[in-house]
Amino acid sequence: MTHWPETTTPVLPPDDLNTVDMTINIGPQHPATHGVFRMVLTVDGELVVDCEPYIGYLHRGLEKLSETADYRQSMGWWDRTDYLAGMCCEMAYCMAVEKLGGLEVPERAEYIRVIMAELSRINSHFMFLGAFGTDVGVLGTTFTYAWRERERIYDLFEEVAGDRMFPTYLRPGGVSMDLPENFEQRCRWVLDSARQGMEDLDGMMTGNEIFVERCRDLGPITPERGIALGLSGPMLRATGLPWDIRKAEPYSIYDRLDFEVPVGRQGDVFDRYFVRLAEMYQSMRIVEQCLDQMPKSGLVLNPNLPKTLRIESGECYIRTEGTKGEYSVYALAKGGNKPYRMKLRSPSFCNLSGLREMVVGTYVADAIVILGSLDIVLGEVDK
Amino acid sequence: MTENGASAPQPYKYVPDFGAELERLRPVDLPEARSAYKIVLPGVIQTGADTVIAMGRKSSLWPMTFGLACCAIEMIGTFMANHDLDRFGIVPWPSPRQSDVMIVSGTVTKKMAPAIKLLYEQMPNPKWVISMGACATNGGPYTEYDRVLQGVDKIIPVDVYVPGCPPRPESLLDGFLALQRKIMEEKKMVG
C-alpha cells in the first residue's frame, strides 16, 4: 500500500518554466483572409494575445490615378474598389461629380440607379453568406448555393449594361443607356429566385445548431465602442444602433421608399451575419417598390451635359451606404476637366481597423470567424 | 418491241432522288489527328511515355486558389457550378505545395510581388502560370501607378495570358484549354 507523505506539495511548474508566446502569421495568401490581407497573431496556447493587421498588398493608387483622368474616365477605377458591388461605388462617385458640377439626374435614372445599387447589395451579401459559411465550417455548400443566385444577378447586369461585374453603367448625370424591354419581368424573376436561394441559405446556416453555437457571443462590441472605432454599416447595426445612411442622411430617392433597418442585439458574429441576411430582404423590397414606382419611360441621361465636363471649383463629401458601411467620397475640384483630389472613405478600411479589439482574448479558430464576419473587400481597404 | 419503234414507252425505272441530302449528311471533315498511340495487338497500346505523362498532367491540373483582386471573383465563379471546372479535372487547391497551376488573378503590387515569387518557388515542378486579366498581364488600368508591377511576367514566367478586365469565366476556361494544348505540345520537356 502506497503511503503518501503528508508533506507532499502539489506539483506545479515553477515560475521560470512559463511558456513563451508564439507568433502565427496568416496571409497574405491564405484561404481565410478573403484576399491579400495579412495578420500576425501572438498566441498563448490557443488564446490570442495580440493581433497586428497588415494591409496594403492591393494598394493600386485609386486616388492618384483619379487625379490624372477626366471625370468620366475615372469611373472604371471606382467600381473596382468594392469589387463585389460595383454599382454602389459608381453611384457614390457619380453623386460626388454631380454635386460638384451641379448636374441634374432624370427621375427614371434615379430609380434605375437605386435598383442597380440594391441588386449589387444583394449580390455582395450573397458573397458574404457563401464565404462566411466556408469560414465557419460549412465548407463549399453555402458557396455553391450563393453563387447560383449571384450568377443570375450577373446575367441580369449583363443584359442591362453589357458586363457582369463592372459594367460602368452609371454616368455623371444619369445612366448610360435605357433598360432592355423585358427588364421588369426578368428582374422580378431574379428576385424570386434570390428569395428562394436566401431561404435555402437561411435554413442551411441559421437552422444549423452547430453554426449558431459557433457564432453566438463571439467578438461582441457595444454601440459606443463601435462608434469610437469608426465602424459603420452592418457592423454597427449589429450592435443595436439602426444607423443607416439611407435613412440618416437620405440621398437619391431613398426617402420615398419604405424599408426597415434591421439591427442586432449585442454586436456578436451571429448578429452581423443575421443583420446582413435581413438586409437582403429589405433590399428586395426596395427593388420591388422601385419597379412599381418607376416612370415607365423618359430620359435616362441629362440631355444638357456638356461635351467635356469642367468644374471651376468646389468641394464636397458625399455619403452613401455602401454594402459594407459608409462609402463616402471626398471630392475637390479646382478647375479643368480633372478632379484635384478624390478621397475614398472606405467602410472595410474602418471596420478592419477595429479588428484587433474584437480578436484579442479569443481563440485562434475564432479569430478567423471574426475576420470573416467583418466582410472585408481588399480592393476597398487598400484603395 | 424494240424493233417496231422507239416510240414504245420505256418501263418505269425507279431512281431515288435524295437531292442534296447526302451532301447534308456527309460527315464533317476531320483533320488528320495525330494519334497518341497505335494499336499493336488488341488491347495493347504502344506509345511514348512522355505522351502518357503529359496526358496525365493535363487531365488533373490543380490550380492554387489564390485571389488577388477583382479577377478572383470571376475565378471563383469559374470554379462554381455554372461553369464547372471539375469536368476538366481542374480542382482548386489552397496550398502551393500540391498545386500545378498558379492563377495570378488580379493586380500585382510591388508589396505583393515577393510573396508571389515565394509561392511560385514553393510549387513543385512541373508548374504552369496563368496570368488572368489585364492587371496581371501588364498592369491593366493601374499600370501608371508606380506601386503596381507592370505585369506579373516581370517576376515569374507566364504560360497563358487571359485577357479581360475581368475575364469572363468562359475566357478562363479557354485559358485552361490552351494550357492543356500547350502541355501536350511541350510533352518532350521533362519538367
Place this chain on the structure above:
Amino acid sequence: MTEAQARPLPYPVGSQSPQEGLKDLLAKAVPGGLLTFGATATDLDVTVPPADLLTLVTTLRDRPELAFDLLRNIAGVDYETDMALKYHLYSLKHGHALQVTVPTTSGHPHVPSLTSLYPAANWHEREASEMFGFVFDGHPNPKNLLLEEDLHIHPLLKAHPLAKVEILQGIEEGPPGFKF
C-alpha cells in the same frame, strides 16, 4: 402608415447639405472669433490652425449640444504650395456633420494626433502620414500602413511622378491586324 413612422429612428435625420443652425452653435461654443467659417457643397466648414486642433475637437466632442461622436474620415490635400487636412465629423445624437480644415505648410508639418479622442483616427492618420508626409504628434504607432515599411515616399503629392508605361505591342512587321 409606413413602417418608418411605426418605428421612429432613435436619431434625427440629417441632410447632405450645410446646416445653418450649426454655425451659431459653434460660434457660441468657441467664443472670440477664433474660427473661420466656410461651406462646402455638403457640409459646414471650419478652418483652424494645427495648434488649436486638439482643443477644438475636444470641445466638439464633449459639448452636449455639439456631441460629434463619430470621426468619419481624414483626407489630406496637397495644394503644391501648402497642404491641408480635412477632418469629417458627424454627430449621431443631433444628426449634423462638420468638416474641419487644418491648413499646414508643405514638407513634413506637425499636426496633433486625434487618436486619444477617437480611436478611429489611428489608421486614417497613418494613411495620411504616408501618403502626404504629415507627422502626427502623439500617434501610438506611426508606421507605414499601405506602403512597405522601408519606403519613405509620398505618392499622393502632386510632385510624385507616375510610372512610365511600357508599350510592348505593335512592334510586329507590316501593318497590324488580320490578313484577309
